[in-house]
Amino acid sequence: xxxxxxxxxxxxxxxxxxxxxxxxxxxxxxxxxxxxxxxxxxxxxxxxxxxxxxxxxxxxxxxxxxxxxxxxxxxxxxxxxxxxxxxxxxxxxxxxxxxxxxxxxxxxxxxxxxxxxxxxxxxxxxxxxxxxxxxxxxxxxxxxxxxxxxxxxxxxxxxxxxxxxxxxxxxxxxxxxxxxxxxxxxxxxxxxxxxxxxxxxxxxxxxxxxxxxxxxxxxxxxxxxxxxxxxxxxxxxxxxxxxxxxxxxxxxxxxxxxxxxxxxxxxxxxxxxxxxxxxxxxxxxxxxxxxxxxxxxxxxxxxxxx
Numbered sequence: 001x002x003x004x005x006x007x008x009x010x011x012x013x014x015x016x017x018x019x020x021x022x023x024x025x026x027x028x029x030x031x032x033x034x035x036x037x038x039x040x041x042x043x044x045x046x047x048x049x050x051x052x053x054x055x056x057x058x059x060x061x062x063x064x065x066x067x068x069x070x071x072x073x074x075x076x077x078x079x080x081x082x083x084x085x086x087x088x089x090x091x092x093x094x095x096x097x098x099x100x101x102x103x104x105x106x107x108x109x110x111x112x113x114x115x116x117x118x119x120x121x122x123x124x125x126x127x128x129x130x131x132x133x134x135x136x137x138x139x140x141x142x143x144x145x146x147x148x149x150x151x152x153x154x155x156x157x158x159x160x161x162x163x164x165x166x167x168x169x170x171x172x173x174x175x176x177x178x179x180x181x182x183x184x185x186x187x188x189x190x191x192x193x194x195x196x197x198x199x200x201x202x203x204x205x206x207x208x209x210x211x212x213x214x215x216x217x218x219x220x221x222x223x224x225x226x227x228x229x230x231x232x233x234x235x236x237x238x239x240x241x242x243x244x245x246x247x248x249x250x251x252x253x254x255x256x257x258x259x260x261x262x263x264x265x266x267x268x269x270x271x272x273x274x275x276x277x278x279x280x281x282x283x284x285x286x287x288x289x290x291x292x293x294x295x296x297x298x299x300x301x302x303x304x305x306x
Contacts, residue, residue, distance in 0.1 A: 006300030147223030
């Protein structure tokens with residue numbers, strides 16, 4: 001059986017975290033700052049370090065990379081958008097919509113991974129961004145590595161032909177649908193409205209277009225996922241932005257933010273904990289000004305270890 005969970009996660013410790021005006025147009029989860037940039041960055045660093053400590057306290061392997069001061073990359077804390085890794089040793093580099101995010105891609109990070117993991121294949125599709133075609137890693141795509149599915153909602157950041165071509169290469173089946181927020185805006189990244197784990201799927205069903213709902217639900221249930229439906233308010237609290245991880249002892253956890261956890265009701269928590277334990281971390285500054293959550297902060301490492 002294919003392994004769904006990563007054997008480690010890579011996290012980027014930010015050098016210049018802050019509100020990114022270039023991404024705000026399509027990211028309705030971002031809020032305009034009401035405090036100084038320096039304070040935002042310092043709070044984000046504290047939240048980042050506490051999250052790393054919490055994951056490591058549960059024996060989850062965390063690879064921490066220091067962001068570079070130059071060029072300035074306010075969203076470097078979200079490395080999952082520029083690369084993914086796969087169990088066959090493949091690393092994929094992705095095209096990103098915001099021009100100031102493109103310098104987040106660093107070959108030295110991949111070189112560092114090669115010291116401990118088998119990264120033998122590099123597939124770079126990032127040049128497509130020069131033609132206005134984007135596919136932002138596991139922001140755009142929520143992979144089910146057991147069911148061999150790639151879930152993706154339509155948005156300016158997710159080029160459907162690039163997705164289809166990638167799925168052909170990976171031998172995954174694309175599951176494409178429309179998802180909008182309560183105001184009718186396209187949801188910018190699939191990973192804020194759904195999370196797929198080994199046994200469960202946390203999904204904001206009401207955000208999915210009516211004509212697509214049954215098909216998405218059928219695909220998840222066909223692969224044996226227990227569906228945990230969340231509403232718009234819970235999605236806005238980042239309850240869809242979760243990632244299942246596995247520690248060095250083989251124990252599985254569902255990572256989520258404190259705001260996400262607090263939005264859940266007892267029945268949802270009970271359904272989750274029948275499958276996995278929960279790791280809850282507090283990252284309000286990162287969520288509010290970065291518009292991304294716990295899942296966005298972790299690039300799952302699926303490469304074979306050396």
